[in-house]
Amino acid sequence: MRVDIERRRRDGLALHWWILVPVFVSLALPLAATLLYAVSTRWGATLLPDGLTLEWLQRLWQTPRFLAAFGRSLVVVVASLALSLVLILPVAFLAHTRFTGLARWMNVLVLTPFAVPPVVTSVGLLQLYAGGPLPLVGTPWILIFTYVSIALPFVYRSLINSLRGIDAAELMEAAQLLGASPLVAFLRVILPNLRLGIRIAIFLSLSFLIGEFVFANLLVGTRFETLQIYLFNVRRESGHFTSALVITLFTFILILTWLGNGKSEIVAPEERAS
Amino acid sequence: MWRSRPPLALAWLLPFALIFGGFQLAPLGYVALGAFRVDDGWGLDHFREIATSPFYRQAIGRSLEIALVSSAAGLIVATLACYGLTRAGGRIRRVLIAFTNMTSNFAGVPLAFAFIILLGANGTLTLALERLGLVDTFNLYSRGGLMIIYTWFQVPLGILLLLPAFAGLRREWREAASLLGAGRLDYWRHIGLPVLWPSLMGTLTILLANAIGTYATVFALVGNNYNLLTIRIANLVSGDLFLQPQLASALSLVTVALLTLMTLTQQRLTRGRSTCG
Structure with missing residues (x-):
């Protein structure tokens, strides 16, 4: 009887491993191959590379074109993020504390960047800003403004979540009873309490925007070569060098996501299923 | 209620409204209008052209095909993986979820x-498989290759979307079912899957939308050589030949209409059931 239960438990274990191992090995394969390619001397028609080296990574960080593209990406992403925080903070604050109608509207609006494919938005942007009074196509400005729009869901959501946690309305009231003007109360009482939400907003949007390709390619392209455009342009050159680039980029994105996600994790409530 | 004069407070919304309006809403409005714009006024000419052109019909068909196949495959793999994850030990599960x-x-x-x-x-796995004699040749830049990539990126998204629903399946339900004499399959057929159904349909819709909107991956892989909706749209506004922004707008509307139709179908299929998780 006991042996029977033991065996059944082992069979149960076996079943889920038969699912998990192939799925996660397949998910790991492209990443593992790229990582191995980035640190191997030569990998010809053999199952495993000839030897390991850090030469490609070193060479990458000495390539002026890569460094320039990295710099451009940082400028665009940091500028759009700074702008979106300045613009969205008051909106999130007012929607949360004063105008419930606005909150309803915002809940619908934040979905649009997700619901509409970037290619579709690009069609409109290209026609609106190719010429006319605001000829922004081909300049980093159009990317910065567009990135403010597509970062909205991340920034707005994390700010609202943060505002929910601090009871902003009551804090404002208390600060005003003590004689602070609304602006001063917001800057000196509310803002410092939103640090966590702002941090999450920054890291999540940074990692998302650094990986953005569609707008960068269609609206600006090689006229302002960002990291993704650079990667696209060299994707058919030396596999090892490009692998080093992909791995570097991915590591960068991972660190940002991890910094933004650090404290939250999804854990099933059942510690162990029967 | 804290006070400041409403007009002053509303002024803080203006800069955001300008940027979001100008760079997200106005382009959409422009696309919606442009699709009906013809040389001498307004009309359905662009839609007629799409409906009668084998080329654009193929793009729509292939977009739908790759979306349906990769989403269905991705959903099945993700569901199995979630089942596996709920049965794995806490530590391994956390590592796999992080991965x-x-x-x-x-x-x-x-x-x-x-x-x-x-x-x-000359891919490492291609060479290994060829050497082992498992495949003759494998072409990544074909329909089959694209299906594999699409499914690959649908699986993690599916897992992350479904996990909360799986976490909502109570252990007591399984125990109660088992006490009443239900086997494992009975449990999944009558309890597990019906409870998961709204989440499964919701996830499927997001995966479909994700696949239909995909552009960067395909473009980096095959350029304009695989006929898909997003590839056609981008080509009509940024290609090297003559540009047709109005036709691109019409194709964009077709894409948005497909996405809307999928969402409405999903809502119909899961109406009356609450989403759990």
Whole structure:
């Protein structure tokens, strides 16, 4: 009887491993191959590379074109993020504390960047800003403004979540009873309490925007070569060098996501299923 | 209620409204109008052209095909993986979920490149498989190759979306079912899957939308050589030949209409049931 239960438990274990191992090995394969390619001397028609080296990574960080593209990406992403925080903070604050109608509207609006494919938005942007009074196509400005729009869901959501946690309305009231003007109360009482939400907003949007390709390619392209455009342009050159680039980029994105996600994790409530 | 004069407070909304209006809403409005714009006024000419052109009909068909196949495959694999994850030990599960989160960030051009390294003409896995005699030749730049990449990026997204629903399945339900004499399959047929159904349909819709909207990965892999809606739209506004922004707008509306139709179908299919998780 006991042996029977033991065996059944082992069979149960076996079943889920038969699912998990192939799925996660397949998910790991492209990443593992790229990582191995980035640190191997030569990998010809053999199952495993000839030897390991850090030469490609070193060479990458000495390539002026890569460094320039990295710099451009940082400028665009940091500028759009700074702008979106300045613009969205008051909106999130007012929607949360004063105008419930606005909150309803915002809940619908934040979905649009997700619901509409970037290619579709690009069609409109290209026609609106190719010429006319605001000829922004081909300049980093159009990317910065567009990135403010597509970062909205991340920034707005994390700010609202943060505002929910601090009871902003009551804090404002208390600060005003003590004689602070609304602006001063917001800057000196509310803002410092939103640090966590702002941090999450920054890291999540940074990692998302650094990986953005569609707008960068269609609206600006090689006229302002960002990291993704650079990667696209060299994707058919030396596999090892490009692998080093992909791995570097991915590591960068991972660190940002991890910094933004650090404290939250999804854990099933059942510690162990029967 | 704290006070400041409403007009003053509303002024803080203006800069955001200008940017979001100008760079998200106005382009959409422009597309919606442009689709009906013809040389001498307004009309349905662009839609008629799309409906009668084998080329654009093929793009729509292939977009739908790759979306349906990769979403269905991705959903099945993700469901199985979630089942496996709920049965794995706490520590392993946390590691695997973190790994899933990581792979869900791997998209676009880097993803296309990684697949060239792995499954391209001289890819490491291609060579290994050919050497072992498992495949004759494998062409990543074909329909089959694209299906594999699409499914690959749908799986992590599906897992992350479904996990909360799986976490909502109570252990007591399984115990109660088993006490009443239900086997494992009975449990899944009568309890597990019906409870998961709204989440499964919701996830399927997001996966479909994700696949239909995909552009970067395909473009990095095959350029304009695979006929899909997003590829056609981008080509009509940024190609080297003559540009047709109005036709691109019409195709964009077709895409948005497809996405809307999918969402409405999903809502119909799950109406009256609450989403759990």
